[in-house]
Amino acid sequence: MIIQLKKGISENDKASLVERINQLKYKTTEVNTQKGDYIIGIGKKEFDIRDIGFMPGIADIHRVSDDYKLVSKKWKVKNTEIDLGDGVVISEGGMSIMAGPCSIEGEDQIKKTIDHLVENNVKIMRGGVFKPRSSPYSFRGMGIDGLKTWYTEARKAGIKIITEVMQVSQIEEMHDYIDIYQVGARNTQNFNLLDELGKIDKPVLIKRGISGTIDELLYSAEYVFSAGNENLMLCERGIRTYEKASRNTMDINAISILKEKTHLPVIADPSHGIGIRDHVEPVALACIMAGADGIIYETHEKPEEAFSDGQQTLNFRESAKLIDKMRKVFELKRSL
Ligand code: PEP
Ligand code: MN
Numbered sequence: 158m159i160i161q162l163k164k165g166i167s168e169n170d171k172a173s174l175v176e177r178i179n180q181l182k183y184k185t186t187e188v189n190t191q192k193g194d195y196i197i198g199i200g201k202k203e204f205d206i207r208d209i210g211f212m213p214g215i216a217d218i219h220r221v222s223d224d225y226k227l228v229s230k231k232w233k234v235k236n237t238e239i240d241l242g243d244g245v246v247i248s249e250g251g252m253s254i255m256a257g258p259c260s261i262e263g264e265d266q267i268k269k270t271i272d273h274l275v276e277n278n279v280k281i282m283r284g285g286v287f288k289p290r291s292s293p294y295s296f297r298g299m300g301i302d303g304l305k306t307w308y309t310e311a312r313k314a315g316i317k318i319i320t321e322v323m324q325v326s327q328i329e330e331m332h333d334y335i336d337i338y339q340v341g342a343r344n345t346q347n348f349n350l351l352d353e354l355g356k357i358d359k360p361v362l363i364k365r366g367i368s369g370t371i372d373e374l375l376y377s378a379e380y381v382f383s384a385g386n387e388n389l390m391l392c393e394r395g396i397r398t399y400e401k402a403s404r405n406t407m408d409i410n411a412i413s414i415l416k417e418k419t420h421l422p423v424i425a426d427p428s429h430g431i432g433i434r435d436h437v438e439p440v441a442l443a444c445i446m447a448g449a450d451g452i453i454y455e456t457h458e459k460p461e462e463a464f465s466d467g468q469q470t471l472n473f474r475e476s477a478k479l480i481d482k483m484r485k486v487f488e489l490k491r492s493l
Pocket of ligand 2: 259260429455465466
């Protein structure tokens with residue numbers, strides 16, 4: 158059960174409400190976010206919601222049968238929109254494109270990528286400065302100094318930044334230089350990190366765990382929301398299966414299922430999803446048809462020289478072609 162509280166509900170009214178819900182044998186958690194105040198009631202007993210509906214300070218009550226509550230679609234009339242400012246909004250109404258290298262490598266690469274994005278009217282740049290690498294001997298990112306250089310160049314060009322945060326201590330140092338925190342597939346169930354991201358005022362994109370289920374991804378999002386941050390999106394990035402012909406198996410099913418289960422924007426990452434350059438385009442287009450609200454993918458001026466993930470990275474010519482096709486497919490989908 159989700160109880161939406163009225164703005165400015167008195168502490169007394171809140172206490173009486175909690176007491177009444179507890180009498181019904183429901184456990185309560187109070188959630189306060191940038192957008193609203195809620196009480197989550199967890200319990201099994203059937204009761205008539207009019208039993209509490211009359212109490213002062215309540216804006217609305219919803220029964221949500223899913224085990225995750227706040228991220229469920231069952232209570233929210235409108236899907237979540239993420240407003241990054243300057244007219245950049247991630248929502249169902251538009252198809253957001255986030256493109257850039259796997260890793261930020263230096264000023265020259267940053268500038269060339271930004272030029273490519275500006276030429277193609279892409280507003281959000283991806284790139285890692287803290288890189289989770291399977292081997293400790295691989296390039297592990299330029300760190301906070303790389304992020305600062307990137308931020309300076311991106312702001313000059315009106316480009317927003319999404320980058321991965323790997324641990325709690327990085328949240329604060331990154332805060333002023335980014336627009337979206339990305340939680341990587343290896344950190345989807347780092348609950349301490351999720352809790353802390355619930356306390357900040359910037360949007361968060363959570364990737365699906367490498368072997369994570371759709372429900373587990375939704376629970377991860379529930380952590381961030383219930384800790385206070387409802388500026389959230391989810392990202393399907395492929396899962397590990399027995400298939401060896403591709404790096405991961407892009408679970409296009411998940412996109413359609415997530416769109417049914419949650420009001421949060423659903424983003425698809427075909428680069429990590431299939432992991433092979435030549436197949437990124439068809440998979441990206443399929444994800445749009447399946448309902449993705451945005452696509453995040455890797456591009457680099459010279460993929461063969463990229464510090465990481467070159468094998469799945471598009472060059473700028475391929476990237477421009479993809480952008481054009483994605484926009485066409487999105488328009489087609491809208492017209493159906
Ligand atoms: C990335 O986007 O650079 C990345 C490391 O992705 P994932 O966490 O999905 O592996
Ligand atoms: Mn990568």
